[in-house]
Amino acid sequence: MSDTVDTGKNCQKCPAFCTAEASIGKFKKSTGAPMCGRFGHVLGKPGLTNTQQAKIQTHFANNCEAYGQPMPDFPVRQQMEVALGDTAALTRAEEGIDAAKQNAVTTCAMCKNFVRDDAVASELGWTTGMCAAKGKLILTNRQVHEARGCRYREFGQVRNTTAGIHLLPVYEEAFNLTSNPIVSYFKSKEHFVEPHEYPTDKPVTDEDRASGIRAWFRVPDPSGSDNETFLPTYDPDFFTPEERGKIPRTNDDEHPELYVDHFGGTYLAAVAWTELDETPALWGEAGTGKTELLRHLAWRMCLPFERINITAQTEVDDLVGKMLFDKEKGTYFSYGRLPLAWEKPCVLCVDEPNVGPPEVWQAIRPLTDNSKQMVIDQNAGERKARNADCYLGFAMNPAWDPKNIGALPVSDADVNRLFHVHIELPPPELEREIIRNRVLLDGWEMDDDRLDMVMKIAEEIRNLIKEGLLSQVSWAIRPQIKVSRALRWFEPVTAYRRAIADFLEPTVADALLDVVRAHAPQ
């Protein structure tokens, strides 16, 4: 970017500016974004806010040698450069590609460096394919032209994701790179910083420091609005050794660093906690990552993770506390885990409160009230105020799904008080990444063929479930991980038997194993 930016200059004031519609006339096809009719620069993208779009246009206007000059009759250059290119693709190209593999490519659509149009459209918003080696958007009508003599062309399957492509800074900045979960996941992976080393995104006040806050991290709205909020990261030294032991760490058994926030869960929780003062209730079928989201947030915030599992056997006395007698102390109140966590800085995950007996719900209900007071009836109605840094969240399987045996309907009064988040499955590209990362921990790299197989089988199993042909089970991330890990040791049919089929009624198991056989390598 130039040092002196004249904010008065903007491509929209230049005769060469084409709106998305007008660019069709100029380029025969459209990227769906406004374009520079002279140089072919992409000047925005669908869904960008006016501020973001204006930033891109001010940038190009200030760096343009022909700003304000009359519109040429035809585009001078169709560069459409939006990316710096994928370094892996460039390195391969420099090493030299087999001539036969190069000559076979007569159009970008046959090249392994080409990113499919639908992936670019869904991940970046431009309705066109992209060359990962050259970093250019390539309109369909230009694919043959671009491939002719291209030194990077190499025969192979086109890419189904833009992952790993670095956008030019002007686009990166404008997009904030948060609007697409796939893109933002790969970016954060690339710029990984340990939470306890994260430099702050806004000033830390003396008051913050006094309450243990070491830094703040920005949490932008993943849906691309300009909204953002902040979550604190605590200083692990602020805690006692026992509390510190409960702070999730990178490489712990649960690997909180590998959690992929594909639905903007961090933003939702951050808004609920810090802006609205509400309690997030995470809903979803088994194994969709409800509990792990809260652990991941504790990891990012460097806070102890207090998880309280509620079961049908949970008694209020265990949860809240009870009167005890000791010869020396006499009668005294021994606090349960809930009030102890309530008074400390922590992420407090109350797991499956809707399977507990009604008294347990009643004990929990006031915690979600505006007053955020815990009333301990067992100790003469003692009131405990919540610690300002105790972040409460619930994780639950919904009672409307008959698979969730034991889950009870939640009363209107409770539904009213909660901030509801239903967790769906991640986009396939991220589901693959979750699986790939998990089996890597076993020291095994899962090849694309096997991943394709697991994803195709999952699609069919999920259809069987939707159609009611497989009614007792769900097929979210946990079973996908389970079966993938087993695939290292067993043939597909055996792996799916161990993961699920041997539990099922024989005819249902057969239907499922037929699906597996249809996709397993022969």
Ligand SMILES: Nc1ncnc2c1ncn2[C@@H]1O[C@H](COP(=O)(O)OP(=O)(O)OP(=O)(O)O)[C@@H](O)[C@H]1O
């Ligand atoms: N988004 C994700 N990123 C990485 N791993 C995930 C993700 N979602 C789920 N998993 C993995 O799937 C498994 C199940 O996740 P988790 O225990 O959080 O599910 P849950 O929704 O709480 O399920 P349940 O309803 O059975 O309690 C974990 O091993 C977790 O690591």
Ligand SMILES: [Mg+2]
């Ligand atoms: Mg759970």
